[in-house]
Amino acid sequence: MAAQNPSFESLASGDAIIEARNVSVNFGDVHALIDASLTVPEGQVRGLLGPNGAGKTTLVNVISTLLSPTSGTALVNGFDVTKQGKQVRSIIGLAGQYAAVDNLLTGRENLEIVGSLYQLSRSEAKAQANDVLERLSLTEAADRPVKTYSGGMRRRLDLGASLVGRPKVLILDEPTTGLDPRIRIELWDFLKDLVTEGTTVLLTTQYLEEADALADEITLIDSGRVIAEGTPSALKEKIGGSSLVLATRNSAEIAEAARLVAAIGNAEPVIDEDKASLSMHVDSDSGAIVQAAQALDSAGIAVSELALQSPSLDEVFLRLTKGGN
Amino acid sequence: MIGFFNDMKTLTRRNLLRLIRTPEVLIFSTIQPVLFVILFDSVFGGSISPLGFDSYTDFLIPGIMVQTAMFASINTGIGVAEDMEKGAIDRFRSLPISRLAILFGRTNADSVRTLAVSIVVVLTGLLFGLRLTENLGSILLGVVLSVLFANSIQWAFVLMALLVRSLEGVQAVAFLPTFPLVFAASTFAPVENMPGWLQVFAEYQPVTTTVDSVRGLFFGSEVLEASGGSLATSITLTVMWIVVIFAVFASLSVWRFSKN
Known part of the structure; x- marks a missing residue:
């Protein structure tokens, strides 16, 4: 970490569109956020990843001016979230954890109202609503009350509402929580399209695959603290190496196989007796898999599976958050 | 300032659209006062003959109108709590709008509804033998005064919703202040017949002054003078109450709302 020299700091923030510096939020005795810092360059999709209650929504609420930090500052496009809230709100679009659309109104009415509140004229609001409905494939359902929409359509409309004001920064708080996997993937496709238009996106999620699929960079947050940051591949690299996975045909031979591979990897294999399989941490380019194959072959052990797996973000996540190990 | 009025207009429209889309709520909030x-x-028509009034129906209708407006103002708190729970308020707060407009949009729409229901109460009264003696302007002023009073009370429920933060909470707490105010008043029976300790409270509290003002505006000052009052006194007290209640609860609500 570089020294906190003010002049360097202002230089470094030149192309950052979101910049949170040492933000802490206390709710009474509860420290929801402790000294969290976040810098997102313009045009990037940043995933804010963490378990339930980690402080993701709190950080998002500070950045979207819904919550004043106890200490620290946050800037969006150079505007201070506490002192220039209105300027910040005019360039952000927020879609929350639950679809904040009005069930009693139609999809079109929902979007037109949000458009008017973005200070668009009536005709502009109408045109923008039409455009957004089209982009999110909701044109056909536009004039039906939202209560007749499916869960996926409702989320899409909620996402649409955050787009009506043509925001420079889109803030999505767990946009796919509670959706079934098929609809989640459908929503990802919409999000990917948005990103190609250069919108900066800050996305919170508890799903690793979601962050992996969408984010250019990921910030891991746990118990109110930022615990790691980087591209998905850099984070995977962080725990280093890969896993050697093998299963023997004859379950009686798994112990012998474990003894053989342990000598290759200098690590302790984790054995699953029921499945006659094991996995062991190895360095990425150690040639461990070739050596394992040779050793097993000369010992006459028949294998049903032998593979080298790069670590999933799940493993990174579990290693770095204190919940699991 | 122009921004505030535009946002307020948009949000009032949103809340009125919601009202129109729930006709069942509208129908039931009309059936209740008719009932x-x-x-x-x-029940009481036979045993209460209020001094100065031609009939108990004349005495009763202004009371029912104000009582209905009071009870309906609880819905304002429920509406705010519902919008908070469903995330609508957070969405609005994340937009570049005047945040005050969110609360005013709610009370405006609810006051429009109260106005509509108040007119239904008067029309129902006419079916039951209500005889209005003053001119239309005076009668409309009576209805409007009752709606303005309800509007000030709505702000108390806005504050309650912002403090309690849940729909069930508002429903549970709301009846505590509402019942004594509505029943320990001249709403259904003359204050003179109440026990002395209660009269002290009942005579000057806002529901009584509002109901009495409406009676004076519907039937002339004489009906109030018969029991020692006057229209001028009732209206002065009512306007004072409306200004005080609005000033206290609207400013506390705005303070609470901007404080997250």
Whole structure:
């Protein structure tokens, strides 16, 4: 970490569109956020990843001016979230954890109202609503009350509402929580399209695959603290190496196989007796898999599976958050 | 300032659209006062003959109108709590709008509804033998005064919703202040017949002054003078109450709302 020299700091923030510096939020005795810092360059999709209650929504609420930090500052496009809230709100679009659309109104009415509140004229609001409905494939359902929409359509409309004001920064708080996997993937496709238009996106999620699929960079947050940051591949690299996975045909031979591979990897294999399989941490380019194959072959052990797996973000996540190990 | 009025207009429109889309709520909030008119008129009409009034129906209708407006103002708190729970308020707060407009949009729409229901109460009264003696302007002023009073009370429920933060909470707490105010008043029976300790409270509290003002505006000052009052006194007290209640609760609500 570089020294906190003010002049360097202002230089470094030149192309950052979101910049949170040492933000802490206390709710009474509860420290929801402790000294969290976040810098997102313009045009990037940043995933804010963490378990339930980690402080993701709190950080998002500070950045979207819904919550004043106890200490620290946050800037969006150079505007201070506490002192220039209105300027910040005019360039952000927020879609929350639950679809904040009005069930009693139609999809079109929902979007037109949000458009008017973005200070668009009536005709502009109408045109923008039409455009957004089209982009999110909701044109056909536009004039039906939202209560007749499916869960996926409702989320899409909620996402649409955050787009009506043509925001420079889109803030999505767990946009796919509670959706079934098929609809989640459908929503990802919409999000990917948005990103190609250069919108900066800050996305919170508890799903690793979601962050992996969408984010250019990921910030891991746990118990109110930022615990790691980087591209998905850099984070995977962080725990280093890969896993050697093998299963023997004859379950009686798994112990012998474990003894053989342990000598290759200098690590302790984790054995699953029921499945006659094991996995062991190895360095990425150690040639461990070739050596394992040779050793097993000369010992006459028949294998049903032998593979080298790069670590999933799940493993990174579990290693770095204190919940699991 | 122009921004505030535009946002308020948009949000009032949103809340009115919601009202129109729930006709069942509108129908039931109309049936309730009609039922009250029938019940109270039939049950008490025979045994209460208020001094100065031609009939108990004349005495009752202004009371039912104000009582209905009071009870309906609880819905304002429920509406705010519902919008908070469903995330609508957070969405609005994340937009570049005047945040005050969110609360005013709610009370405006609810006041429009109260106005509509108040007119239904008067029309129902006419079916039951209500005889209005003053001119239309005076009668409309009576209705409007009752709506303005309800509007000030709505702000108390806005504050309650912002403090309690849940729909069930508002429903549970709301009846505590509402019942004594509505029943320990001249709403259904003259204050003179109440026990002395209660009269002290009942005579000057806002529901009584509002109901009395409406009576004076519907039937002339004489009906109030018969029991030692006057229209001028009632209206002065009512306007004072409306200004004080609005000033206290609207500013506390705005303070609470901007404080997250």
